[in-house]
Structures are given as structure tokens and as C-alpha cells.
Amino acid sequence: MIKNSNIDRIGGMEFATFKLKEGVKESTLVALSNRLELEFLSQQEELIMHFLVRGENGIYADVAIASSQEKAEAYCQQWLSNTVAMEYLELIDTESVNMTFWTRIN
Template sequence: MIKNNKIENIGGMEFATFKLKEGVTEVRLIELAQRVEEQFLSQQEELILHFLVRGSDGRYADVAIASSQVKAEEYCQQWLENDAALEYLERLDKDSVNMTFWTKIN
């Protein structure tokens, strides 16, 4: 998902790495991510970009870029109040999750 894709609108980012729970496929992860985008993230006015990437070590990263770090953190907290997002989060190996927030500095 890309909204308001002007680089000058970018102010902050959420970067979360994780592994999937045993038995969860990448195909299912992608399906759930698309559902989260349709039912939740598309409604977030200051969310600019959201995507998933896969590393060579079996880890994934969920990246959300927003107008500010504060907005990125706010949207992250809202995942816990959305049914589609909760279903997505249930597929992650919770012990492997590492979430960080970043602020654009130039």
C-alpha cells in the first residue's frame, strides 16, 4: 500500500522483524497483510507506506512509514483494537518479534 507517496511527507517509521509460528505459510501471511491493509491501514490518513519483506534467514519485516514517528507508534497501538490486525498478529512467533520506531532526520 502506498498513499501520499511524496518523500517530503515521510517523518517516521515502524520496523518490526519476526518469524512465523510453526505451520503458518508465507502465502497466509500475505493474505492476512492484504486484509489488514483493506480493513484497517487504508483508513489511516497519515500512513504513507506499508509493506512486508523477507530475509534470507526465515525472518520477515513489517514496515510502516508515516508522517511522523508519533503517528507510526499510534497506528501500531491501534493494531491491538482491530480484528483483522489481531488475526495477523496471532500468526507471528511472539518470542521472535522485535519492533522499533524511527524518526527521519534528513
């Protein structure tokens, strides 16, 4: 999802890798991610882009690109009070999560 193609707006991001809980299908993750986009993330003005990627060995990454690292961190905190976000988080093996925040430097 891109709200504005102006790359100059990108200032920070959240990058979280994780595995799904045993028995959870990728299609369930994608469906909840799409709901999250519609019902929550699309309302965040400083969120520029959000997407999922799949790597090797069952590793996924959730990426949120925002106007600043601080905004990315703030949106991440808001997940904990959003019903759809909590459903999404329930799919994830919490022991596998590695969440980092980044600031654009060029």
C-alpha cells in the same frame, strides 16, 4: 501501498522483524496483510506506506511509514483493537519479534 508519492511527507516509521509460528505459511501472512491494508490501514490518513519484506532464515519485516514517529507508534497501538490485525499477530512467533520506531532526520 503508497497514498502520496511525496517523500517529504515521510517523518517516521515502525520496523518490526519476526518469524512465523511453526506451520504458518507465508501465503497466509500475505493474505492477512492484504486484508489489513483494505480493512484498517487504508483508513489511516497519516500512514504513507505499509509493506512486508522477507529476509534470510525465515525472518520477515513489517514496515509502516507515516508522517511522524508518533503516528507510526499510534497506529501500532491501534492494531491491538482491530480484529484483522489480531488475526495477523496470531501468525507471529512472539519470542522472535523485534519492534523499533524511527524518526526521519534528513
